[in-house]
Structure formats: C-alpha cells, structure tokens
Amino acid sequence: MTDEKMVLMANQIASFFGTQPGGDQAAGVAAHLKDFWEPRMIAQLKDYLAGGGANLNPLVVEAGESL
Amino acid sequence: MKDFIIPWENGTGIQDETDRGTPAKSGKPVTLTIDGMEITVPAGTSVMRAASELGIQVPKLCATDSLEAFGSCRLCAVEIEGRRGTPASCTTPVHAGMKVHTQTDKLRKLRKGVMELYISDHPLDCLTCSANGDCELQDMAGAVGLRGVRYEAPKAGGLANHFEARNTSGEVNPEWLPKDDSNPYFTYDASKCIVCNRCVRACEEVQGTFALTIEGRGFDSRVAVGAENFLASDCVSCGACVQACPTATLQEKSVIEMGTPDRSVVTTCAYCGVGCSFKAEMQGDQLVRMVPYKNGKANRGHSCVKGRFAYGYATHQDRILNPMIRDTVDQPWREVSWEEALSFAAKKLVGLQQKYGQKSIGVITSSRCTNEETYLVQKLTRAVFGNNNTDTCARVCHSPTGYGLGQTFGTSAGTQDFDSVEHSDVVMVIGANPTDGHPVFASRLRKRLREGAKLIVVDPRRIDLLETPHMGEAHHLALKPGTNVAVVSAIGHVIVTEGLFDQTFIAERCDLDAWEDFKAFISDPRHAPEETEALTGVPAQTLREAARAFANGGNGAIYYGLGVTEHSQGSTTVMGIANLAMMTGNIGRTGVGVNPLRGQNNVQGSCDMGSFPHELPGYRHVKMPEVRKIFEDTWGVEIDPEPGLRIPNMLDAAVDGTFKGLYCQGEDILQSDPDTKHVAAGLAAMECVIVHDLFLNETANYAHVFLPGSSFLEKEGTFTNAERRINRVRKVMAPKNGYEDWEVTQLLANAVLKETGGKAWTYTHPAEIMAEIAATTPSFAGVDYAVLEEKGSVQWPCNEAHPDGTPLMHVDGFVRGKGRFIVTEYIATAEKSGPRFPLLLTTGRILSQYNVGAQTRRTENSVWHDQDVLEIHPHDAENRGLRDGDWVRLASRSGETSLRAKITDRVSPGVVYTTFHHPDTQANVITTDYSDWATNCPEYKVTAVQVSPSNGPSDWQERYNAQAEQSRRIEAAE
C-alpha cells in the first residue's frame, strides 16, 4: 500500500477516536489498529513512523509507541 | 467423523398449505358449530376459515387466504340457523353459538347455478388448457357436481361471450381480447377470466403496486392494466396476481410450455437478504416454476420478480461445467479433469507459500454461497493455509454494521424479524431502497404504511417508497451524499434538546456515563439542524418535523442499507442510528429496532461463519486464546492469532508483491469492488488466482484456475437472511458441474493437504458441517438439520437458552449488558467536489437486476433494464447541454466511463446516480479507494465526478472489452 493511503487510513481512525470523550484516545487508536490491521500493515506503519511519520495525526504517532 | 443417519434426506420441507379461504385473525376465542361439529376460533375469523379448520372446504372462487374476503362469486354460500338467506361464508365472521350448514339441497342448487353461469362464458377446452389439473374453476365444477350448462349460445349467435374470437359467421367478437404475452414470464388470456378480482387484490394487498383494476361493470367488467399491456404498465412482475389467479388467465409461460409440475421442494431464494422461501416445482429434474412458499416466515407467500422468475441463469449456456487451467492469463483456457485442475492449483498454492511465506495467499468467501460452504472456505485458510487471510464481499457492504452495532449493542445482529414491521408506527428508512433492493420487505412495509404508519426517508434520491399508493404522512430528508452523520446527529440533537428522549429506558438499559457524555455532545448548538442545513442540504424545519415524528410516533423502527455503510464514516452512522434507537427506547420489543437490510442472500451468514480476517465463526476475535482453542481442538491445527488481510488490503499487498495467491468463491471482485483499475492491478500481480463460479466472470479474466460452481438448485445447505433466519436450501437437481460447491472446497483442501501431508477432510453432507458449526459456535449450538426440518427455520441465537431461536434481540438487556451511546462527530470525507469534479455520484441498484448482474443479465429480466444509465437533474443536464438518452462521459479522479443519461428530478441538483449491473458500464472504474475508517468498507456512495457529452463508449471501455474477450477464450478440445 502506498504510504499516502496508509497515512489517510490511520488518520481516519485517529479522527474518530480524537472525538471520543475520555483521556485514552491514543489507546483507542492502538487497540483498533491491533484488532484490524494485518501485521504487514502495522509493520509498514512502524517503518513510516521510524522515518519521521510525516502527516500522521499525533494520536497515531502516540499509538505507534505501543504497537 | 461419526456417521450421520440422515432421515430427512428425501425431505421436501413442505408443511400444511391448505388454502383456508380468508386470512388468520387474532381475536378472542369464539365457539360455533359447523355441520354439527364444534370449533373454537379467534373472533374475526370467517365462517369459511372456521369450516376449513374442521376439514370442511366450502366451495369458493373469489376467496383465497392470502387476501381479505371480497364476496363476489357467491359460491361459498352457507345456511345459518336463525338467519335468512344464504350468506357468503367468506365475508361472514363467526359468532358465538352460531350453527352453520355448508351442504344443503338449497345450497347445492344455488352453487350449481352459480357455476353454470360462470361456465357459460368460459371456453370448454380444459383438456388442452395450460391450467389443466391446476385450475380452481375446474375443481369447483367438480365439487358442486356440475353436469351440464343450460345457457348454450344459439348456433346463430346472439349470446355474448368473451372467449370466441369470431362468431360462427366469422364476424369479429368485440368482447374478445387477444392474449397479452408482453411480460416475459407470464401471459394474460382474458378469454379465461372469471373476474374474481383476486389478481387486483393481490396486486394491492400483497404487492402494494396497484397496477391492476377492474374496468367496466357486469358482463363488461374485465381486468385492466392501465397501459397498452403488462410490460408497459406499472406492473413490477412480482407474480402475486399469477399466483392468486384461480384459472389459466394469468399463467406462467413455463407452465404453458412444460405442463404442470409433479413434485415440489421447499428452498430459499439465492438473490437478496430477504431470504424468501420458495417451492421449487419440478418435473423430474426440470424446474417448472418457483412458487413462494406460504409457510416461509420471511416472505409469507410473496416474492419478487427475481426469486420467482429469474432462475434461468442456472441452466444458461454460458455456464462453465468443466474445470479449466492456464499458466498465464494471456493464454486461452484449457479444459482439464478435476484431478488435474485441483493438483495444479494445490501445487501452485503450496509453492507460493514456500516461496513468499505462509501469509502470501488467502481466500474470499461468498455471500451467495451457503453457510456450510462459507465455513469451509474460511476453514481452508485458517486450518490449511495457516493464516487469517479470509474476507467476504460483506466487506464492501455491511462490515460497518458489524463494527457499529457491536460497539453500541454488543452484537452486529439486526434486532427484529420481518413480521415486526406490522407493528411499527413510524418507520425510518436510511440509505436503502427497499422496493428495488428488498422488494418483499418493501411490500410488507407498504402494507403497514397504508394502514397509517408514518414514513421518514433519509436518502439523496426520491426513492419509490415515497410514492407508495395510499400511504399517509411521509418525510423526505434529501441529504447531500456523504452527510449521513451530520443528519443523524441533527435528528439526535432535536430529540435531546426538545426533551423527546425516553429517560426511563435510558436509565434502565444504558450506560449512564456514556449517555451523559453523549448528551452533552449532541446538545451542542453545532448539531442543530439550522446549523447543519448548509452542509447537508436538508431544510431545518423538515428535519425537526421528522425527528419529532420519530420520537413521538409510537413504535419507531429504523431500516437501513448500503447508503449508510458505504461511506468513509459508515461505522459512525451505524452508531448514530443505534444512538437514535436507544434514546427513544425503540429497542427490545416488537415493532421497533435497528434493522440492517442485508444485500445478498447470505451476507448475514457469511459474516456469522467467520469470513472476516479478524473473527472466527460467531464474531469472536482471533486474538482470544480461549476461542482459538475451541477451533484448534476441533481442527487439530494451530490458529494464527493475528488478524489477516481484508479485500482491499489483499489487493494492496498484491501490488506490493507480498500477496500472491487467492481462492475466490462466488464473488466477482473485479466488477463489484471499487476502483477497478486498482483491483485489476492487484489481481494481475498475483501468481495464482482461483475463481470458483458459475460463469467466467470479470475476475476470471485474471484467473489461472477456474473451478465450475453449482447453482442453489443443485445443493444442500442453509442461507441466513437479514433477520438472522436460517433457512434450508434443498437440492432439486444434480449439480451440472458434478459437485456441490462445498465438495469443491473440500477437494481443493484435500489436494493441498496431499501436498503438505495433512489429514484429509471427510465431510459427506452439509449437515455434518452444520454440526461442526453448532459444536464450535455458541449462538448456533441448537441448530441442526433435524431442527430446521421440524421448525422450517430458526433465527439465531438458537441454543439452550433459546431453543426456538430469537426473533427479537435485546429484550431484557443488551448483549453487551448496558447499551452504549457513542459520540458521533461529523467528519467530511476526503472525497470532495470541486472545480474539476463538481458533481457527487452515488450508486445503487434496481429491482430487476441483481448486483453485478451475473445472474439476472442471463435471464429475461433484462427487458426491464438492459443498460446502466446516469440519472442527472434537469438543471445540471441543461448546464451541460445534455438531452435525455445522450451518451455522456462520467469521469472521476480514478477513471472514466461512458453511459447514457436519464434526466430526472429524482436526484437533487449536484447529485448524479447510477447502477452497477452491467460490466460494459463499469461504474466502479469511477469509484475511488476511499473507505470506512473502521472497516475499510469502500466509499461507493460518494464520488466527485464530472459529466460531459460524449460520442459513445470510452477508449478504456473498448480496451477492457477487448482484453476480456481475449482472456475468455477456451481452447478447443483436441
């Protein structure tokens, strides 16, 4: 998958959890990613984060730490 | 595997179908005496029905128990002690203590007289009549002992009749009408009509179309279609009138051609998620006709044109009956034996896993195939390939339902049965077009609307439901595509801020912290309809009225379809819908609920059976060790704890070079999935694509192995409809390809297991597969074929706690405990209209065609829809200089195609609409790869497009057709 598409998908997830009440929004993103993203996709996201994670929603960046 | 004794092997599934003359009633018990025998029936029951329950069939012509009594033929007259005259038993309700006589000299004489009159205007060609043996007029002549007709026409002419084209002097008979055989499936032969009005009532009461009337009076009266013929009329070819007609007047063409059937077997329609039960009426192994089964609990004896008539594809010449293989997709296909095809496929798959890793191959299960077949396909990837790469076309339709309802209620299950709609007072239909997509449900809904229930439609397009004859109050919220969440939230805002919510229900049944958060969120003025109007295009006042109608209207039910799910915020809208139902207390009893209208016949079942890459059967996440253990113990393998790839992810991974092989059962992803070019690129990048289907579908253009499939008439199994109802599918003929589809999957699994040295599968009947499902999946624990035989069908959960199944969900509490309100913020899709693509395209389907059309295009249904057209508002058309019927170019950032324009104000300015039934149109060349945030369900319903005049098919379409032609070549056998 292109990084662009991955960023879009991850940010969409973050946008949802970003609107949810409570302080565990990044945890929500991380849990969602773990439940629904296949290891290859998670690996791609981690690589991308390692490379700076440009354009990623901060919640994704935060979630990335627990992946 | 233990041996199964299958006592129902020859079962036809048919239970009592006696026509009791008038519909069942539900009043208090009333006791009366008929012909000296006592009977107790509910108040409101007719004398005719009461007699029938005693086993006494009063002669009748104009009555049938699918219709309210009409009382026109007088054949059903009875005598009642203490009452004068001979009242019609069909229109006379029972009274306590009534004493009825159904057979007296007086009645016999009267009935003979009635029959004599009928027969005097009826051609006496019974021996060669198409209804011979299946004609109630004939039966009644026998029942009343008619032995002669006194009113014979004088030889010189003079007695008028309807059945002779010319009189004896050769003059044209003005009363005679030629047969109308304009409808592809049935004829109307007026010369045989007895004007009993059953067809007219069936069209009104059962179907709700009101296409027929009786014109004229007395001798001149006849059935009229209000147009030149049936085809040109409002008739939607549901066949209800044909079924109701007691004579050969309205008759299936197949019966005219083949004669009457000699046996019937109950089975389930393989088209939409309504899941209508049918009797397949057979002569030997030839299907004569499909008749909706009266005891079918989803359809109650009704059907639509697809299920009743569009079965011709099953025997269409395009069907592929032999396995085929090829090394590369530019080669022609080579027909080979099953052994060769399977071993070719197995070697390739195993080789790919060796070379590219365990996760480099996967499967796509079919929502058209049975539960048992789907279960085996996901088992193939989990137990044989050793990964979770399984997905189903439900990905592209109702995956957000699973997520959204799971989060709020604790289960993705729709909450009601279809009967529930008979008790609804206000029905909200969101993003669904039931008259076309779920026609039998639409008929049942329309009946309720005629009885006074209110209707709220949330849809960009003015759907036919809004034009229901004789309905009452209706609201249409014609929103801009992509703004569902804003509209649903605005409805919630009105209900909460105007204090219309159900405090008691919320306090008792819902999580109060979540409610408080939600309440604070939704009360914010930014959700007020006045604020959202500019965005959604729905006038604030219209929205407020609809919200009030829903909250104050009594039993409120929500039905929704793909117009909700197929959006980047599909899952959020589903949650918003669940919020609306909870805040108004519309959950947990009959007449209310949240009801996803599932697209295909077995979408529900394919999801239940663990088709999703993150869930084992019964919606249990693969990460849970206790669930994996159940299957590990049963299958004797280890199960991958990580979620697998979803369809769009598989295609992405294929383009990236890490996903190489696919077994695709009964799906045509190339035509049905969005962004065709991307799908094609993904398929082209794979080294082994196995297509298992009836036809060389579009996906097969990129396949290396083709395994021929069997039609629903050729297999045993079960389908689960949108109400969670598990219905039996019964084999009425041998598979033309040699194997039922579950057998093909087993053969493939065993071919792979032979390569890898695993233990072969040994199922001998789908009942054994269902037994394995029941043993591993708690919500199916009580389901087995014997139970289905006895009860006809059951709705899951069916287990120890619910031995008869579960028509209503969440009755005493939500599956997750407390219902959870979820904040639903509107987030605009990335797909926006702009200067280059100023219009929004939304897609849908129509009644006569079904999805990608692989089946319906191979039937005469194409007389109603032979091409996809683009609906465009007159204003947008004028700006572009388009006239009705012009070829137009439709372009998005993904691609372009051409089709013809249809100018209509059903769509709002700024919105265009088309269907995706025809491969030449390829509407999905246009759709983008944006998808639902939670589930990757593609955003079919919003694409920014431009429309401009064009001269004909685009270059891409022509290239595509050339490529398709090339790849469909089959090498001549030597």
Ligand code: SF4
């Ligand atoms: S086929 Fe259906 S719609 Fe057509 S006239 Fe008969 S009942 Fe009405």
Ligand code: SF4
């Ligand atoms: S067409 Fe058939 S059902 Fe209709 S009025 Fe004539 S006989 Fe009765």
Ligand code: SF4
């Ligand atoms: S397509 Fe749907 S409504 Fe029509 S007969 Fe089949 S199941 Fe029933």
Ligand code: FES
């Ligand atoms: S059956 Fe009762 S009047 Fe016709």
